[in-house]
Amino acid sequence: MTKDQRIKKRHRAEARFKLYGLVSIILALTFVGFLVFTIFSKGSDAFSKTTIKVNVSFNAEILSLPSNPSLEDIQDADYYDLALESINKLLLTSNPDDEKLLKKLFSPDFDLEIKNYLVKNPDLINQTQDINLTSSDDIDQLFKGNFPRDIPEDRRQVNDRQLEIFDELVAQDKIQKKFNNYFFTNGDSRDPELAGIGASLLGSFFSVVICLILSFPIAILASIYLEEFAPKNKITDFIEININNLAAVPSIVYGLLGLGILLGFMNFPRSTPLVAGITLALMTLPRIIIPCRASLKAVPPSIREGALAVGASKFQSVFHHVVPLSLPGTLSGTIIGLAQALGETAPLILIGMVAFVVDIPGSPIDPASSLPAQVYLWSESAERGFVEKTSATIMILLTFLIVMNFIAVYLRQKFEKKWN
Amino acid sequence: MNLGIFTAILLFCIFSYFFGQTTAKKLVTNQNLKLKTLPTYYGYFVALWCGIPSLILFAVWSLFEPTIIKTIVVGKVLSASQIEAGLTTNLIYQKILSYSAGNFTGDLTDTIKIGALAYAKITSLAYKAKLASILSLASIGFIYAFNKVSKNNNARNDVENILKWLLFSSSVIAILTTLGIIFSLLFESIKFFSSINIFDFLFGTNWSPQKAFVRDASAITAEEYLEIKDAFGSVPLFAGTAFIALIAMCVAVPIGLFSGIYLAEYASYKSRRTIKPIIEILAGIPTVVYGFFAALTVGPFFREFGESLGLNVSSESALAAGLVMGIMIIPYVSSLSDDVINAVPQSLREGSYAVGATKSETIKKVVFPAALPGIIGSILLAVSRAIGETMIVVMAAGLAANLTINPLESTTTVTTQIVMLLVGDQEFDSPKTQSAFALGLTLFLVTLVLNYIALRVVKKYREKYD
Incomplete structure (x- = not known):
């Protein structure tokens, strides 16, 4: 091998090596892109729902309402017959079999929707009105085009006659796509068209707020102690090692801690944001302390010495000068820690936050779910409607996380002082 | 209830902060003393002495209250020897709680009624005792701190010492968390290893814990025991x-x-x-x-x-x-x-x-x-x-x-x-x-x-x- 050949060979090796690096980066970026793309392409459908326009005449006789009914009368009335009668008008000929099939095109709560409409507009009694009623999940998927029509009838949820009715309604322009308000306001449900993230959104909110209240002050105080006051001795070393190890303990172990001590030993109520918040706070604490200490360390000693030189006590120099200067870093570390807590699932499963919660929780001691736990729960259901809802929940969760991380980065870049 | 006590403590603290501050200022005007530090530090000093002991008592009490009440109520019910067959004490206690909260559905038995009565009595007693002891502790702290303030001590050093302890105890929470993890894991694991040999667990090659679903742990036959023993190979x-x-x-x-x-x-x-x-x-x-x-x-x-x-x-x-x-x-x-x-x-x-x-x-x-x-x-x-x-x-x-x-x-x-x-x-x-x-x-x-x-x-x- 001549010298030239050797150099060429070495340069080829150089190019190959650089290519490996580039390929790995591109692979990593592709993974990010692919993940986000699959979630968003599946989930975007969940923000709209399919409705069927029904002409409802609010006949006071069918509802057996007295003349001049009060709001209570309207709320107590039975709307089922009225609702059935109204939707049956969609059919041109009356046929009991068809009526049964027709009913299945609507969500099981269709009479409730009519009731809620009347409660909101009580002066509609004895008048007729076009109302958009939520359709069942099968029709929803059919209308969104996620439902193959050419497979044999017995493997379909919607049979041929229902398809005929559906096509007729589409031709009459009675079927429309509307914004899915249920997705944000409802609790969990067995029917995908009625299921929403209301309960889990509030549950997550309560848990994260409790986590913030507990972990933020303790983390700041602990990092101030370790960074500014702690003497260099065995106890301090031990605390430091402890914190570093706790930050790397698997999150499921914190779930076992919550289950064993908070639920088993102290008898806290199960499935509540209170327990979730405490567990998450214990988990988040070391993860906040580490960035807090880093940002305290970044404040140069000249600041402390300047304060001490004009007669401030150690405490005054720390609390009046060092802590305010380190605040941007501290806050951004806290927000990132909270974002992690928001996305955490495993510990919540162990303390019973994966529950079927229909009612929206009113306080931190009501049973609730949380956004990631809702993702886990729905991901186990096979219906296409739930797959869509799961992806949409992930979209909401990711949006929150992106916003939180953005705020953290902004705080740091905008307010943090560069000392050198 | 707890929220009320908590607000009471906070109000007491705010009051004592201003009280300490004005006392210190009065020392200047009335006795013509030169204060050793800024008046706010006297305020903080009194407020901290008033708040910290009572908050600690409040937290400890609230943590152990449910467990203690449960033991007393269950003890009362048990001493009435009206335990129904097939019901665990936990289940009965749950029923008593939901009956007391007013949302009980199901068969109402005497046990539950007696339990609910005892529960109501003990909770109201506990609430009064809690309020009284917390308020008296806060007052003791207040009086102690007030005495020191009127002697014009160096409040800043005292406040900083207290705060230093507060900072230290915050960082000790990390150790407590580790201890909590170890305690909760060890506690149940020891119970587990008392029925399953630790070597069977570590070196067994068969994992089927669903076999170990036995209603009554005391009535296991030898055969069942062998089966359970082999079910936990990790x-x-x-x-x-x-x-x-x-x-x-x-x-x-x-x-x-x-x-x-x-x-x-x-x-x-x-x-x-x-x-x-x-x-x-x-x-x-x-x-x-x-x-x-x-x-x-x-x-x-x-x-x-x-x-x-x-x-x-x-x-x-x-x-x-x-x-x-x-x-x-x-x-x-x-x-x-x-x-x-x-x-x-x-x-x-x-x-x-x-x-x-x-x-x-x-x-x-x-x-x-x-x-x-x-x-x-x-x-x-x-x-x-x-x-x-x-x-x-x-x-x-x-x-x-x-x-x-x-x-x-x-x-x-x-x-x-x-x-x-x-x-x-x-x-x-x-x-x-x-x-x-x-x-x-x-x-x-x-x-x-x-x-x-x-x-x-x-x-x-x-x-x-x-």
Whole structure:
């Protein structure tokens, strides 16, 4: 091998090596892109729902309402017959079999929707009105085009006659796509068209707020102690090692801690944001302390010495000068820690936050779910409607996380002082 | 109720702050004393003495109140010897609570009525006692502090001393958390190991805890006992965990390491600033999202792909879970190795260039060996994360414990089993539930050792070049 050949060979090796690096980066970026793309392409459908326009005449006789009914009368009335009668008008000929099939095109709560409409507009009694009623999940998927029509009838949820009715309604322009308000306001449900993230959104909110209240002050105080006051001795070393190890303990172990001590030993109520918040706070604490200490360390000693030189006590120099200067870093570390807590699932499963919660929780001691736990729960259901809802929940969760991380980065870049 | 007491304490504190401040100011006007420090410090001093002891009492009392009330009420009910057959005391206590709260449905028995009466009596008594003792403690603190203030002590030093203790106790919470973890894991594990031999657990190769579902633990026949004894062999779980972690590392280490090297050595400053945060997005995505991705996209894709090749691939294959876990771990490896490589002093590189080495030769022969301890540390941290990862394997890996090294079959992991054993209603006294804590304990110890070694290696490495 001549010298030239050797150099060429070495340069080829150089190019190959650089290519490996580039390929790995591109692979990593592709993974990010692919993940986000699959979630968003599946989930975007969940923000709209399919409705069927029904002409409802609010006949006071069918509802057996007295003349001049009060709001209570309207709320107590039975709307089922009225609702059935109204939707049956969609059919041109009356046929009991068809009526049964027709009913299945609507969500099981269709009479409730009519009731809620009347409660909101009580002066509609004895008048007729076009109302958009939520359709069942099968029709929803059919209308969104996620439902193959050419497979044999017995493997379909919607049979041929229902398809005929559906096509007729589409031709009459009675079927429309509307914004899915249920997705944000409802609790969990067995029917995908009625299921929403209301309960889990509030549950997550309560848990994260409790986590913030507990972990933020303790983390700041602990990092101030370790960074500014702690003497260099065995106890301090031990605390430091402890914190570093706790930050790397698997999150499921914190779930076992919550289950064993908070639920088993102290008898806290199960499935509540209170327990979730405490567990998450214990988990988040070391993860906040580490960035807090880093940002305290970044404040140069000249600041402390300047304060001490004009007669401030150690405490005054720390609390009046060092802590305010380190605040941007501290806050951004806290927000990132909270974002992690928001996305955490495993510990919540162990303390019973994966529950079927229909009612929206009113306080931190009501049973609730949380956004990631809702993702886990729905991901186990096979219906296409739930797959869509799961992806949409992930979209909401990711949006929150992106916003939180953005705020953290902004705080740091905008307010943090560069000392050198 | 608790909220009321809490507000009372807070109001008392605010009042005592202003009281302390004005007392100090009066000392100046009335007795013509020169204050040793600013008046606000006198205010803080009184408020702290008033608030801290009572808040501590409040917290401790609130923590233990439910347990103590429960013991007393259950004791009362038991002494009335009206325990119904088939009902545990816990269940009866739940019924008593819901009856007292007014939302009880079901058969109302005398036990519940007696219990509810006792419950109402004890709670109201406890509330009064709590309020009285907290208020008197606050007053004692207030009087003590007030005495000191009127003697014009140096309040600033005292306040700072108290605050220093407060800071110290905040940092001790980390130790308490560790103790809490160890206590809760050990407590149940010891109970578990008293019925199952620890060696059977560590070295047994058969994991089927559903067999151990025995209603009455005291009435086990010898045959059943043998069966239960053999049901808790954790080797398949640890093998499965290690296997999936290995697959994950096969994905994450090459991609992460090469990305880290590229970012540190080749990428321009500008592209580094944009690419690094994008890769770190992978670390910020909740693991449940990866689990969903693995279970709904990657798993079925592998199955269909395998079928088209004529292979029999489980839809919960270890390969799918491991691959997605590997993707999750890429940023941990890449970020840490990027930092570590950046910390290698420039002089080493320049020496290598000076003798005519190309960039890749410098990286391979000089930078990489120098950074190796740090890189190993970061890989160990990544392994510990892979072992402890839960949601991906719960959603994408299997439930049955197979001892297999075929990546296309399904295996289960320690974390999956912990979740499966503890989801739903648990009875605390069955070996099935306790085994989850024993698994948790082993998981905790393994990750602890890994983290400890990794953190030490990284620290040693940093010290070398600092």
